[in-house]
Amino acid sequence: MQFGLFGSAAARRGGPEFDSSEGFRDFIEYNVEAEALGFHSTFVVEHHFTGYGQVSATLNLLTWLGARTRWLRLGTAVIVLPWHNPVLLAEQAATLDLLSGGRLDFGIGKGYRYNEFAGFCVPMEEADARFEECLGVILRAWTAEEPFSHRGRYWQFDEIVVEPPTAQQPHPPIWMGAGGERSIRQVAQKGYNLLLGQYASPDDVAQSIAWYRAGVEASGRRFDPMSVGVTRAFFVTDDAAEKAAAMERRLANRMRQLKLATRPDGTVHGGPDRATGDPGTVNERSAMYGSTDAIARSLEALRAAGAGYVLINGGGSGGGARGRDSLRRFAREVMPLFAEAAPQRVAV
Numbered sequence: 001m002q003f004g005l006f007g008s009a010a011a012r013r014g015g016p017e018f019d020s021s022e023g024f025r026d027f028i029e030y031n032v033e034a035e036a037l038g039f040h041s042t043f044v045v046e047h048h049f050t051g052y053g054q055v056s057a058t059l060n061l062l063t064w065l066g067a068r069t070r071w072l073r074l075g076t077a078v079i080v081l082p083w084h085n086p087v088l089l090a091e092q093a094a095t096l097d098l099l100s101g102g103r104l105d106f107g108i109g110k111g112y113r114y115n116e117f118a119g120f121c122v123p124m125e126e127a128d129a130r131f132e133e134c135l136g137v138i139l140r141a142w143t144a145e146e147p148f149s150h151r152g153r154y155w156q157f158d159e160i161v162v163e164p165p166t167a168q169q170p171h172p173p174i175w176m177g178a179g180g181e182r183s184i185r186q187v188a189q190k191g192y193n194l195l196l197g198q199y200a201s202p203d204d205v206a207q208s209i210a211w212y213r214a215g216v217e218a219s220g221r222r223f224d225p226m227s228v229g230v231t232r233a234f235f236v237t238d239d240a241a242e243k244a245a246a247m248e249r250r251l252a253n254r255m256r257q258l259k260l261a262t263r264p265d266g267t268v269h270g271g272p273d274r275a276t277g278d279p280g281t282v283n284e285r286s287a288m289y290g291s292t293d294a295i296a297r298s299l300e301a302l303r304a305a306g307a308g309y310v311l312i313n314g315g316g317s318g319g320g321a322r323g324r325d326s327l328r329r330f331a332r333e334v335m336p337l338f339a340e341a342a343p344q345r346v347a348v
Helices: 022-037 058-068 086-099 114-120 124-143 181-190 202-218 240-261 279-286 292-304 320-338
Strands: 002-007 041-044 073-076 104-109 148-151 156-160 174-177 193-196 228-236 288-290 309-313
Touching: 002 022, 002 228, 022 058, 022 320, 041 058, 041 104, 058 073, 058 086, 086 104, 086 124, 104 124, 104 193, 114 124, 114 240, 124 148, 174 181, 181 193, 181 202, 193 202, 202 228, 202 292, 228 240, 228 292, 228 320, 240 279, 240 288, 288 292, 292 320
Parallel strands: 002 041, 002 309, 041 073, 073 104, 104 174, 174 193, 193 228, 228 288, 228 309
Antiparallel strands: 148 156
């Protein structure tokens, strides 16, 4: 198995007694150490209008991280295309890919939080159409050899040449978040990589990977386990009270996120792991919290489900020294149990 990171920094509004950059700096140092510990990648979220400082300018943060690291893959999980001008986004992503020596993993999605669509004054009903048009323009911007024009429903461009070119050709790997059978099979059909959420049970993960693999093989391609990123929350601790407190923090965070995603009529947009199910049960079955032996058992279940690439989210640790210790223990006590031949790493 290969392991990467998944998550977000936190930068609350500053004041005379608070440094807003502190959370971002801690996040950068955490990722720099993760590279030294042997992690393959980091995937960073995009969220807006939370009131608690989640990452909003993902590419900016990853550009800074790219300058501090040598081979760590730099992923977005996910950039929500319906909110972005596709040409400006193509330029910014290409700049990151170029400066990092071809380390960008371009993770994209349609969005699910109602408060974000409402804040941008974008109807959620337009998400699918905006997503498809935006992605089409981005791919053309990255691959067109001649100036092109675009006359779409949401964006229009005249005789443009998008610069700079990406380092990876024909473009950075595309990763798409998906949860239902139809959407997962569409990701496979399009030839993109798949990102699975952190709240799905191992059985649901197995079903999702099976759908994706079937779609890949139906298209005449070979299935690569590294083309599916499975996200899991983790916290290494041998203390039962510390584990219980971390589980409570994770549950509170989930409820806060669900509130942001809830429409005025009470419905939540998203897959079954996000929108339905008892929050407490979902929390218990999906988090890898506890001893290294317990976490190894959870990873064995994921490996049996077909997972080969796991992205771990350490937010439940509470950060700081406790989060760093959890990361180090995972790297030194858990990762070697799942070690296989690592891919060639090229320093930049």
